[in-house]
Amino acid sequence: MWNDKNYHTLDFELKKNFGEKTIKLSIDGGFTCPNRDGTIGNKGCIFCSERGSGDFTSDRTKSISQQILEQKQIMSKKWKSNTYIAYFQNYTNTYDSVENLRKKFYESLNCEHICGLAIATRPDCINEEIADLLSELNTKTFLWVELGLQTINEKTANLIRRGYKLNQFNNCIELLKKKNIRTVVHLIVGLPGESKEQMIDTATYVSKLNVWGVKIHMLHILKNTDLAEYYNNNPFKILSQEEYIEIVCDILEVLKENIVIHRLTGDGKKSDLIEPLWTLNKLKVLSDIDKELKTRESYQGKNSPL
Numbered sequence: 001m002w003n004d005k006n007y008h009t010l011d012f013e014l015k016k017n018f019g020e021k022t023i024k025l026s027i028d029g030g031f032t033c034p035n036r037d038g039t040i041g042n043k044g045c046i047f048c049s050e051r052g053s054g055d056f057t058s059d060r061t062k063s064i065s066q067q068i069l070e071q072k073q074i075m076s077k078k079w080k081s082n083t084y085i086a087y088f089q090n091y092t093n094t095y096d097s098v099e100n101l102r103k104k105f106y107e108s109l110n111c112e113h114i115c116g117l118a119i120a121t122r123p124d125c126i127n128e129e130i131a132d133l134l135s136e137l138n139t140k141t142f143l144w145v146e147l148g149l150q151t152i153n154e155k156t157a158n159l160i161r162r163g164y165k166l167n168q169f170n171n172c173i174e175l176l177k178k179k180n181i182r183t184v185v186h187l188i189v190g191l192p193g194e195s196k197e198q199m200i201d202t203a204t205y206v207s208k209l210n211v212w213g214v215k216i217h218m219l220h221i222l223k224n225t226d227l228a229e230y231y232n233n234n235p236f237k238i239l240s241q242e243e244y245i246e247i248v249c250d251i252l253e254v255l256k257e258n259i260v261i262h263r264l265t266g267d268g269k270k271s272d273l274i275e276p277l278w279t280l281n282k283l284k285v286l287s288d289i290d291k292e293l294k295t296r297e298s299y300q301g302k303n304s305p306l
């Protein structure tokens with residue numbers, strides 16, 4: 001259905017839109033996060049790394065244009081393409097004045113061969129004014145906005161110090177939908193104390209919202225994070241690769257066919273990873289997901305809710 005895959009990949013979707021391989025360039029916009037600067041909290045989400053969950057971006061002290069140039073040089077060694085998406089990844093990329101946001105986003109759009117814009121943020125950092133700016137950008141480029149929901153379970157959300165409630169997420173999704181802005185929701189599999197059923201409930205909930213895309217991460221325990229300390233003091237069950245694959249396939253089955261799958265694994269820095277070490281072999285994880293779907297004779301959306 002989606003070339004050789006049994007799920008709706010981002011690669012497939014972007015090729016359909018742009019006619020060739022599209023490459024994402026990870027940018028650090030130099031923002032901070034209300035969950036770290038004291039506005040909501042000082043310590044951030046329990047799993048957040050030192051660089052605000054964006055460990056592969058360029059130097060934040062450099063201009064957006066310079067970062068784009070450097071990222072293009074790095075990526076061109078791996079892929080040949082002239083179609084790029086500027087991905088504002090680190091921290092909260094709508095946590096600034098509209099004026100500053102406008103300046104940075106337009107700087108990226110004015111760089112050569114930038115065909116789209118991806119903005120990672122929090123639902124409590126998009127108000128009407130910012131949504132209007134996003135709506136304006138949406139008329140000029142291929143835009144999507146990423147929101148880190150991780151789970152719908154409030155108990156887990158408190159444990160991981162997400163710092164906003166589910167109804168704030170719902171309101172933000174509604175606001176972005178009203179403006180016809182594509183939304184991508186991040187989910188984490190393997191959060192402490194969550195059962196398989198709870199993880200699938202989160203995916204089912206998101207599927208019903210008709211979001212544009214979903215990013216699935218295996219929980220990574222990284223050095224120098226509060227999660228590492230929590231794990232040390234309260235060792236919780238880490239999913240095996242087989243368990244993860246089974247859960248991811250169950251999640252894909254409940255996600256509607258039109259939802260674009262942006263990621264199916266975690267992406268932490270190798271040198272910082274404490275657990276689970278099997279995630280380092282990303283290709284094996286992805287190929288085992290393919291195999292499991294084929295063995296089940298299954299595909300994305302097979303068990304999707306109405």
Ligand code: SF4
Binds near residue numbers: 052122148
């Ligand atoms: S919202 Fe993002 S940047 Fe902020 S603390 Fe959580 S993971 Fe880190």
